[in-house]
Amino acid sequence: MSDLTATNQQILDFQAQLEAQDTSFPMLSVLNNDGQIVDEEALKRADLSDEDLVNIIKRMLLSRQLDIRSTKLAKQGRFGFFAPTAGQEASQMASSYAFNDDDWLMPGYRDIPEIVVKGWPIWKAILWSRGHVLGNEFTTEEGKPVNAWMPQIIIGAQYVEAAGIALGLKKRNKDAVAYAYTGDGGTSQGDFYEGMNFAGAYKANAVFFAQNNGYAISTPRSLQTAATHLAAKGWAAGLPSIVVDGNDPIAVYLAAKEARAWATSGKGPVFIETLTDRLEPHSTAGDDPLRYRKQADIDAWWQKEPLIRMRKFMTEKGIWSEEQESAYIDEVNALIDEQIKIADKVDKQKISNFIKHTLEVPGQAMTEQISKFESEGK
Amino acid sequence: MAVKSYIDAIREAMDLALEKDNDVVIFGEDVGENGGVFRATDGLQAKYGEDRVFNTPLAESGIGGLAIGLTTQNYRPIMEIQFFGFVFEVMDSIAGQMARNRFRFNGTRQMPIVVRSPYGGGTKTPEMHADNLEGMVAQIPGIRVVMPANPADAKGLLLSSIESNDPVVFLENLHLYRSLKGEVPEGYYTTPLDTAAVAREGEDVSIISYGGGVPVALKAADALAKNGVSAEVLDLRTVSPLDIKSIGDTVTKTGRVVVVQEAQRMAGIGANVMGEISERFILSLKAPIGRVAAPDSVYPFGQAENDWMIKPDDVVAKVMEVVNYD
Numbered sequence: 001m002s003d004l005t006a007t008n009q010q011i012l013d014f015q016a017q018l019e020a021q022d023t024s025f026p027m028l029s030v031l032n033n034d035g036q037i038v039d040e041e042a043l044k045r046a047d048l049s050d051e052d053l054v055n056i057i058k059r060m061l062l063s064r065q066l067d068i069r070s071t072k073l074a075k076q077g078r079f080g081f082f083a084p085t086a087g088q089e090a091s092q093m094a095s096s097y098a099f100n101d102d103d104w105l106m107p108g109y110r111d112i113p114e115i116v117v118k119g120w121p122i123w124k125a126i127l128w129s130r131g132h133v134l135g136n137e138f139t140t141e142e143g144k145p146v147n148a149w150m151p152q153i154i155i156g157a158q159y160v161e162a163a164g165i166a167l168g169l170k171k172r173n174k175d176a177v178a179y180a181y182t183g184d185g186g187t188s189q190g191d192f193y194e195g196m197n198f199a200g201a202y203k204a205n206a207v208f209f210a211q212n213n214g215y216a217i218s219t220p221r222s223l224q225t226a227a228t229h230l231a232a233k234g235w236a237a238g239l240p241s242i243v244v245d246g247n248d249p250i251a252v253y254l255a256a257k258e259a260r261a262w263a264t265s266g267k268g269p270v271f272i273e274t275l276t277d278r279l280e281p282h283s284t285a286g287d288d289p290l291r292y293r294k295q296a297d298i299d300a301w302w303q304k305e306p307l308i309r310m311r312k313f314m315t316e317k318g319i320w321s322e323e324q325e326s327a328y329i330d331e332v333n334a335l336i337d338e339q340i341k342i343a344d345k346v347d348k349q350k351i352s353n354f355i356k357h358t359l360e361v362p363g364q365a366m367t368e369q370i371s372k373f374e375s376e377g378k
Numbered sequence: 379m380a381v382k383s384y385i386d387a388i389r390e391a392m393d394l395a396l397e398k399d400n401d402v403v404i405f406g407e408d409v410g411e412n413g414g415v416f417r418a419t420d421g422l423q424a425k426y427g428e429d430r431v432f433n434t435p436l437a438e439s440g441i442g443g444l445a446i447g448l449t450t451q452n453y454r455p456i457m458e459i460q461f462f463g464f465v466f467e468v469m470d471s472i473a474g475q476m477a478r479n480r481f482r483f484n485g486t487r488q489m490p491i492v493v494r495s496p497y498g499g500g501t502k503t504p505e506m507h508a509d510n511l512e513g514m515v516a517q518i519p520g521i522r523v524v525m526p527a528n529p530a531d532a533k534g535l536l537l538s539s540i541e542s543n544d545p546v547v548f549l550e551n552l553h554l555y556r557s558l559k560g561e562v563p564e565g566y567y568t569t570p571l572d573t574a575a576v577a578r579e580g581e582d583v584s585i586i587s588y589g590g591g592v593p594v595a596l597k598a599a600d601a602l603a604k605n606g607v608s609a610e611v612l613d614l615r616t617v618s619p620l621d622i623k624s625i626g627d628t629v630t631k632t633g634r635v636v637v638v639q640e641a642q643r644m645a646g647i648g649a650n651v652m653g654e655i656s657e658r659f660i661l662s663l664k665a666p667i668g669r670v671a672a673p674d675s676v677y678p679f680g681q682a683e684n685d686w687m688i689k690p691d692d693v694v695a696k697v698m699e700v701v702n703y704d
Binding site: 104133134136137138139147150154157159160161162163164165166167168169171172174178190191194195197198201353354356357358359360361362363364365366 | 429434435437439440442443444445446447448449450451453470471474475480481482483484485486488519520522542543544571572618619620621622623654
């Protein structure tokens with residue numbers, strides 16, 4: 001090999017390339033698991049006021065409470081499909097805190113909390129889970145439009161659609177982005193790449209998140225791809241791509257905020273991998289994680305979940321207390337109780353409306369069916 | 379009225395739509411500077427700019443997602459799938475997303491998207507460029523499937539499709555692009571969706587067809603006239619949802635029906651038409667319904683396609699069977 005030029009030798013050194021991938025994606029970290037700041041300058045750059053920090057921990061607690069209550073309700077048959085979120089509060093709620101009302105949220109099926117904090121009433125989320133289409137009217141309680149779509153079931157579709165929204169925002173010269181969420185399993189989908197690639201090619205206003213929570217139902221992250229970091233996949237589409245401690249609310253917020261600023265400045269999309277863990281089953285539909293992972297592993301991740309460090313940090317700072325937390329949890333539970341009541345009172349759906357909402361102008365056979373069902377009061 | 383080719387009529391419709399409505403945008407593989415591989419969008423980027431007419435990366439699912447996303451910013455996307463055989467790559471965007479979104483949002487959001495795509499055989503394309511896959515998309519609730527059979531309809535139906543708030547799969551017959559010419563009215567006009575048209579009046583038998591099957595049916599009707607058989611040809615124009623009333627009108631008029639499609643017997647729209655006739659108009663029939671369709675094999679591209687595709691003689695033979703039945 002001594003006759004090769006240094007460049008050619010480097011090119012043909014496949015092992016070195018694999019090692020370079022390994023070392024190219026260090027993890028952004030600001031608040032460690034003990035609640036200590038590991039980078040004071042990064043904290044300053046995040047520019048979070050005490051009020052912001054309180055808002056973020058409240059959103060995380062809202063999410064945790066929604067998770068606990070939804071799981072219970074699902075077991076009682078009063079909530080439809082629910083994908084638990086415990087452990088992902090930083091990845092979901094601290095990231096979404098960096099976006100505003102004008103931004104467009106494209107969620108996956110585990111991202112109900114992000115839509116709720118954008119203004120989608122909880123009673124609509126409950127209806128969505130039950131398959132009641134009234135839940136899918138994306139307006140706030142006051143009737144203001146919520147720039148979000150229902151949680152995407154076909155994993156990856158939210159990425160290609162986010163690219164379209166992002167291009168539209170750019171064409172309309174809006175100071176806004178499309179932000180989309182998927183999981184580690186989602187990064188194996190073709191649409192995941194197509195979405196980032198399209199948004200990248202148009203330098204469109206998008207921020208893409210992959211919440212690497214360790215498992216796609218039962219398939220571990222290690223079996224999804226040979227890529228050592230999911231972030232490497234963003235490079236293939238030419239996007240700035242980073243790995244963030246997904247259990248560190250401040251790091252996640254900082255990454256999201258900087259990505260949003262980059263994407264709205266005309267430089268194109270950013271891809272963020274948040275490293276976290278799905279502490280609970282895939283869904284309330286009978287998944288048992290102990291069939292594919294060890295209890296000790298789950299227990300270890302529970303010690304690293306994001307609320308622990310956020311509580312420690314904020315208590316130390318003197319801006320959060322056990323009393324405040326229990327008062328807030330009571331408030332959230334009262335809200336959820338009230339929202340369940342609203343959802344339970346909604347009228348039964350009509351088959352004639354299903355047909356009416358399928359096409360704006362129905363066909364002849366559809367019109368016949370609308371009349372038939374209406375005459376039967378259905 | 380000027381005589382124009384089918385593809386010129388399609389281009390003219392897009393030109394008029396871009397001129398009339400600033401929210402109309404056109405995108406797809408090679409539709410920009412190159413004007414599309416068939417020149418359907420020739421000159422449109424130069425006239426309306428890259429903001430309105432632009433190329434996409436080579437990925438059909440991405441094109442579909444782009445269209446859906448753009449509707450949120452009040453655009454009216456016309457997306458081109460370069461050949462309809464590539465539709466499998468974008469089936470989730472079409473069937474899983476755009477067709478379902480109006481329902482999903484409880485009627486509160488619209489999907490004013492036109493999916494333009496060429497289909498149909500007889501031009502010696504490579505594999506997956508010529509299949510008649512309309513039956514597959516016609517089975518999806520929430521989306522229209524429009525298949526014009528002449529230049530005037532191609533223009534008017536495309537403008538109606540662009541105006542529609544519902545998603546439309548607009549299928550253009552590849553073989554007819556340049557081979558079929560006809561009179562095309564000047565200026566902006568729309569031709570109603572969901573409405574069939576009598577392409578030729580007749581008394582003895584009804585030939586019901588659509589898209590590329592219509593010129594085949596019309597040639598057969600010419601030949602039949604020489605044998606003293608007066609055939610009516612009904613052009614469905616929109617193949618989903620069906621214009622059942624017009625089907626009923628011609629069936630009750632002649633009492634004898636032959637359904638003609640370029641798609642394989644097990645595919646296409648013919649079975650839907652026969653189903654509606656059987657359910658609603660069977661007592662008007664004087665003979666069993668005849669059917670002309672391609673064989674139930676995979677589309678044999680290249681050398682054998684002309685042997686495999688339906689021909690006017692096949693229609694003539696089937697019509698004679700149906701007419702002579704008593």
